[in-house]
Each structure stands twice: as C-alpha cells, then as structure tokens.
Amino acid sequence: MTFEEKPEGNGGLVDENQLYLGARQQANRKPGASGKAKFSARQEVNDKCDLPRKSLNMYTWQEIQRHNQETGQWLVINRKVYDVTGWADRHPGGRKVLSHYAGEDATDVFRAMHPDPDIVRLYLKPLFIGELAQEEPNQERNKNSQLVEDFQELRRTLETMNMFKANLGFFFLHFAQIFILEALAWVIVWHFGSGWLITIFISCLLTVAQAQSMFLQHDMGHLSIFKKSKWNHLMQKFVMSHLKGLSTKWWNNRHFQHHVKTNIDTKDPDIDVGPLFIVGDLTSVEHGKNKIKYIDYEKQHLYFYMVGAPLFMPVYLNLESMQEMYLRRYWEVFFLQDIAWVSSFYICYFITFGPFYGIFGTMVLIYLTKLLESPWFGYVSQMSHIPMKISREENQDWFSTQVLATCDVEQSFFNDWFTGHLNFQIEHHLFPTMPRHNYHKVAPLVKSLCAKHGLPYVNKPMLKAFGDIVRALKKSGALWKEAYCMHPQI
Template identity: 30%
Template sequence: MPVPSAVGDPDSAIPLSALLIDTEPRPEPASGARRGSEYAVLMRQIRHAGLLNRRLRSYGVRAGITVAAFLGGWVAFALIGDSWWQLGTAVFLALVFAQFAFLGHDAGHQQIFGTRRVNYLAGLLFGNLGIGLSIGWWTSNHNRHHANPNTEGADPDVMGILAHSSGRAATGRGFRAFIFRYQAWLFFPMLLLEGGSLHWSSVRAVWRRSIPNWGWEGALLALHAVAYLSVVFLVLSPGKALVFIAVQQGLFGLYMGCTFAPNHKGMEVFDEPGAVDFLRRQVLTSRNVRGSWFTDVALGGLNYQIEHHLFPSMPRPNLRLARPMVIAFCAEHEIPYCETGLLESYAQALRHLHEAGSPLRQPA
C-alpha cells in the first residue's frame, strides 16, 4: 500500500490540506537528477509513450473482482459455519487480503486516480477498513524506502529484524545476534508473524498520533477489528476462531513477505544516501521477476520492481509496457538490469542473508 511522492522528502507528512486539493499527476521528482540527466531522458521517453496516464478501467475491473472475492469469502464463511473446513476459507481470505494490500499500495503511490484526495480515500478503504492496515503509516514508512532503497540507516526495510550486510550483522547482540546468525533459515517462518507486525505498526502510529488524520484512520482500524473479530467469534467456537485467525493472518503475512522478498534482498546495499545518482540507485538495488500474467497478478505488479522504483506513480498495467524501454535504456548506458525467475530470486535472497550473517557463525 503503502506513497504520494515516493522519492520526495522521506520525513514529510501529508497535511490534510494536501489531501483536499485536486492536483494533476506529475512525474516523480528525481532526487539528485539534474535537468538533462540520464533519468530525465528516460522520463521523457516514458511520458511520450503515455505510460504515466491513468488506467481507470483496468483498475475498476481489478478492484471489482477483488471486492467480489472479499465479499464472497465472507459469505462462504457464514454458510460453512462452525467447521474446521473454515481453514480453507482462511487460506482464501489470506490471498484476498493481500490483493487488497496491493490496491492500497497502488493508491498510496498515486497510481490509480489523478488526485491525491481520491487516492488517499481509496487507501483508507482498501487498507484501514478492508484489511486493518494504516495507509498513513505505510505511506510514511514506504516513502523512506523509495527515497533510499537498500541504504543502511536510511531505508527502514533494511534496518529491521534482518541484517543485509555483514557489518550490521556484526553489531548484533543477544537475541538479535541469534536472528542475524540464522536469518536465512528463519526468514520464511518469521514471515508468518508479518501480518501481526503490520497491524501493530498501524495501531502504534495512530496511538502516537504520528500520522495525519490519525482520528479517522484509528476509527477505521477499530471498525475493521470489531467487524472482523465479531464475525469470526459469532460463527466459530472460541478454539476454532483462534485457529482461523492464526492461519488467516499468518498466511496473509507470509504471502506479503513472499511478494516483497524478491524485490531488493541480495541486491546492492549502500552505506549512505547519495552514493550514486537516482537512476542507478533505483536500478542497482532492485530485481525484477519474470513470468506470465499469473505472476503479475500474484505479485501485484511488484515483479516489475525496477520500473516501479523508477516511476512510482506509473499505473500497474503500464509497468510491463515500460520494461522493454528500461531494459534498452540500461543496456545503452551499461547499467546492470537484474531479472530472474521467482524461485531463483528467493535463492539469491536467501544466499545473501546467509552470507551477511556469516561473521556471527565464525568461531570466536
């Protein structure tokens, strides 16, 4: 979900006034990219091809199918009743929750509509109300990632529970050192906790009032939680309800983590912001995943990670159209463009995490 200006000021918040002003979509500002730079040349090609134009019909169909699946899943839940067959419903709803998250992600990036206000409202519906994740918290966090991907000390995604470099792994102490040491083995099991982590981060952001419109966001998060828990505990016995929640939320987190894992893990890691220009910073730290239309749907368009990082507000259906243009441009300027299959992307990510934790596995 969760970015009005993905390469803008990473610490800036979205004031309410900005959400109430209709503005035309603009190309993303390139941090450090001067007029006439390589990125500016590529941007002109992309704009000339019309790939930054909105794709409302495509998103309408996508959202309609996703909402229908969401409602259908809960109707099936009510019809099946107090049964262990509900574990199948839990799996289905975990997949649908992830598709809601993808739509919230696109809304946060201004990929769907032409105004910030409407995109923000869509993010509230898909994120806060639909799956219980704060669009405001996600936007703030994700802005910092896009501004400095794979940059230690600046990208929150590489400063979390995992170590993406041997230098950071060596700083681990106690339980964190244990995680760093075996992080490649623990990676997928830990993703089962990702859903809970996302919910907790959302609630904490509202509680600390660290996001704009925290009152509205908190109210929608509370409404989601009350509706979700009420339905589950009214239909299922307490034991089955707890198992249902654990499976549904656990698989939701696992699915989300599996869509994020191929994107940057195992790619170049920078020690500080500004080490290279904007174009190379985005390309060298990102990895694409090749595949069919099914891969596009399953990964929510994040399989075109390079194009997404270069043009964060580009509508999801246009990313695949931009790919050959970016490949040709990178080849012309001798910039490595990384693209692999899905399984190979996981293998590269795990090898990198295992290597990063190696200092902690050496004999004292």
C-alpha cells in the first residue's frame, strides 16, 4: 500500500499497515523483528519531535486559530503544532474530521479516536511545524484547563486498569449469536416451507441478527481487537458490508464526524436530518423566521412514528450508502472493494433463501427485515442525542462537549443486550476505542468527574429515553411554528 492510497482504518490518521511497513524501513530491521522495529520507529519519532526549543517555530493561539479554513488547516496535539492542509484528503477518517478541528487543540480527540496513537505519530512527523509558545496555555483560553487535566488523568487511570483491552470471548459470543440466528432462519424455512407466517417469523429472527450485526460493526469500526490492523479492517468490512449490506468507507466518514463534533450543527451528520425534520432550538427558529416549510414541522413527531423510524434503515441509510459508493468517489479502488463487499450481502441472501422465495421474494424478505430493524436501531441511535443539547460550534473541551450532547440509559441485562451497550453513550463518546463490555465499570468514575465540575450526568429509563425523542421533535416543531407565524418573511 502506498502513501497515496487512502487507507481505511479506525478513524486514525493512517492505516497501521502503512505505519508498520514504514517503521520497519526506518528502523532498518529484518522482517522478523517486528516488535523491535515498531519500538525503534516510535523512539525515532519521539527523538525527532524533541528538537531543541531554539530550533522550533513558536506560535500563539491567535496565530493557530487563523488557520481554520480549507486552504490552511493547523491543529495542536500535546502542544505541538501540525499543518494538516495537504494531508486532509488522504485522512482515512475523512477530510471533514480534520477540518472540524482546524485552529483548535485536538489532543483529547486525537487520543480518543486512535487505538494506537504512538504508531500514528510516525505519520504526524512530516506535518510538524512547531510548538506553542512558552507563555501560551495548553488549550485555548476559553477552555477549562482544570477539567481538561482531570479528564486526561482519568484516561491514564483507565489505561492502567486495562479498560481499553478487548475480551475476545465476548465478541466471539456475539458473532456466534448472529450466525446461529441466521442458520436457524434457514432451517425453519427449509423444514416448514415459505408460508407467510413462517416468513414473518424468520424475518423476526433475521431482524435480531441484523440489529446485533449493526451493534457489532460499531465495535469493529472503533476497536483494535486484533494485533494486526489488516484483520481489524477485514472484520469491519465483513460485518458492515457483508452482514449489513452498507459501505464501510461511507460509514467511517460519516460516523467519525458524529463522534468528533457530536450534536454540533453543520458538523454532525447525525443531526443533519433536513428537510424532513428539524432538531434543536436554533435551527427550528431560523427555519420559522425564514418561512422554510418542506412539511408541517409542528407535526414532525408524528411523521417520525409513521415514516422516519420505519424507513430510516431500508431507505435513508441504504440510499446514502449507495450514493457515496457510486456518485461521490466514482470507481476508486476502495469503493470498488466496498461495492464487492456490499454485493456479497445480497448474493448470500439469494443463495440462502432464493430457492424458497425466488429473486423477487428474497428482495421482499431483505427489505421486510430492514423495515423491522429500522425502528429498533432508529430509537437506540437517537435516544441519547436528539433530546440533548444541539448547538453551534462553541469550541468546548472534549469532556464537556460529549457529556452535554449525550446521555445514558439505565443498565440492565435486557437494556445492554437490546442496545448493544449503546445505553452507555456518555462513556462510549468519551472513550470510543474502549470495548463496550467495560462501559459499566467506567461509568461511576465519569459520573464522579461530572459532579466535581458541575456537569449534568443524565441517566434515564429506556422508555423515557424513547419518549424524549418524540418530545424533543415536538418541541422543535412548536418553536418553528411560533417563529413561522410571528415573524415576517426575511
């Protein structure tokens, strides 16, 4: 793989395969000395970034914050300043992830989104242009430096406790559950035939398998479960594209934007749900003042029940995935791979169920399954964000941004299983590369840090969380209606 090839990864700056090859070359080691090669490469990066201070360019926050446009993007990581302008197009997590942090301190988000930042720093080296001036604080002056320091100390504590180490047995059981459900569906239709009652029943089995696959691919997109990154990439493609029928590249580019700027208007694609819905207070009022009306937004909470939740998976996500594969990047190598993997999802269904249902009947079965899964995933994915704070860019610290934009749902065996542990959204957003089976262990420590700094730690029952989605949409619709009726057209 060459430097120009846009590798796919866990949202990091580069593909670890590239880094490993580069590490071996720079360390001048034989192929068998992988551990020593990685260590030597890391040491070289540390040594070269530790140049005498007098030889470095020194920058103020005022200078850095001016480089926040597409033509010039600088960011700060651990007081070091990097010019990522030319790298943005090759960033495996998508160019927007970098542009969203241009002109800002990205220390905590960099650490949060990269499973092995020491390796990634090898490719940061050529982007390094200087450091913060001695008199400058570690973060922008508007950020709570004590909160940032406390959060970084919490992360170091969790790393010491091995909270970022994945339990392979846990994920093996989830894979086994999916395969057993799909095999059971085939056995039932093979034994009992393809009557409509049987079809509905196996659709339910496949729906559970599909929902669990969606949660599992969420893990594959964030974690380094295997030591070699190529296996992590392969497993993510297998789960996301083969088991789910969606583009892996599209999902990564979209999902990592959601993580780095959660609930930030114009930057988080998960709250960009127009023109069918408007969310939050600011957008609703602006739409009303400007007489923008694609539907009657006062009734959008009802449309969510009737249209939004049922069609979220089979229509919205599938069409957006196909659009990304076909229109935006045309026929680049990774999108050809995506097309092949996504095609394998449909081919597998046709081979398995085609003999019983035919081509048309199998397509109906696929979309019936997605139709049943859609409300499940729609409610689970939105219950922790739509009812929370939705704002314009405020450049807050990482901890405050994630805590204010997310909430947890009470823990129980059912809630954990039903949501794929996404009921711990606060912990997941603070530590995206943490295996989900450790969230409940970390939650008390996060709650304690919130209490120390006066931040709300929202934890609610699941039914209330579901209801809050509709209540939030109803509130936004009412704000739109009031602005729409009371203000003249602008």
